[in-house]
Amino acid sequence: MVFTFCIEGGNFSKAGSASSEVKKILKQLNVDSKIIKRTVVSLYEAEVNVVAHAFDGDMIVEIFPDKIAVRIEDKGPGIPDIDKAMEKGFSTATPKVREMGFGAGMGLPNIKKNSDEMNISSKVNVGTKLEIVNYLK
Amino acid sequence: MVKVADLVDKLNASVICGKDDLNQDISFGFASDLMSDVLTLDTDNLLLITGLNNLQTIRTSEMSDISYILFVRDKKVSQEMKDLACENNITLIECSYSMFKACSILCEMGLEPVY
Numbered sequence: 197m198v199f200t201f202c203i204e205g206g207n208f209s210k211a212g213s214a215s216s217e218v219k220k221i222l223k224q225l226n227v228d229s230k231i232i233k234r235t236v237v238s239l240y241e242a243e244v245n246v247v248a249h250a251f252d253g254d255m256i257v258e259i260f261p262d263k264i265a266v267r268i269e270d271k272g273p274g275i276p277d278i279d280k281a282m283e284k285g286f287s288t289a290t291p292k293v294r295e296m297g298f299g300a301g302m303g304l305p306n307i308k309k310n311s312d313e314m315n316i317s318s319k320v321n322v323g324t325k326l327e328i329v330n331y332l333k
Numbered sequence: 334m335v336k337v338a339d340l341v342d343k344l345n346a347s348v349i350c351g352k353d354d355l356n357q358d359i360s361f362g363f364a365s366d367l368m369s370d371v372l373t374l375d376t377d378n379l380l381l382i383t384g385l386n387n388l389q390t391i392r393t394s395e396m397s398d399i400s401y402i403l404f405v406r407d408k409k410v411s412q413e414m415k416d417l418a419c420e421n422n423i424t425l426i427e428c429s430y431s432m433f434k435a436c437s438i439l440c441e442m443g444l445e446p447v448y
Contacts, residue, residue, distance in 0.1 A: 297368030
């Protein structure tokens with residue numbers, strides 16, 4: 197099963213709607229609630245990152261019998277130093293993003309914590325691609 | 334453990350939505366205006382105590398399986414927040430007390446910290 201969701205950069209009123217849809221799908225498929233929570237927390241963090249930093253993006257969710265694989269690709273400024281971005285506390289978020297309760301430099305480390313596999317690649321002034329895999333055990 | 338109805342009474346609070354769940358017991362409390370912190374929690378059966386009243390507070394709770402949110406400092410819930418909370422069976426409670434006062438009362442009542 198493959199599902200694709202569009203993410204609109206800058207639109208905080210919609211931030212989380214793609215992750216919410218994924219949560220509903222995983223619940224319908226009777227996936228274990230702890231795996232659902234880990235997965236949707238990762239996806240929500242990633243979705244907020246696209247809304248906060250990029251122009252737009254796509255979330256492509258593939259559900260296999262043994263795993264959930266998600267790609268989040270955005271068009272945006274990209275990340276010049278991924279190792280730095282992975283450090284807890286490092287953030288380039290705007291005051292608007294901080295007003296929404298984010299931008300503490302915890303998003304990418306929390307995605308890593310809540311994913312069995314995580315890969316991130318980025319090109320400055322092009323965009324960022326994040327891949328997350330969670331196994332259904 | 335604290336019964337939702339008891340904490341509403343002690344805090345002089347109002348239930349905005351989720352009035353059917355007031356007989357439930359809650360074990361843990363976590364107070365934060367930073368949703369990034371809330372998203373790092375693994376705890377179940379949690380009351381989120383916050384002064385951040387926007388849609389992302391509800392979204393964060395939805396993703397984190399948090400069923401109860403207490404808004405302190407007299408922060409008011411918008412209709413959009415209420416609609417999203419109802420859709421996700423999240424109980425919203427408003428209270429005029431400061432976060433410190435609300436937390437100290439909840440602690441005395443027996444709500445436990447996450448860490």
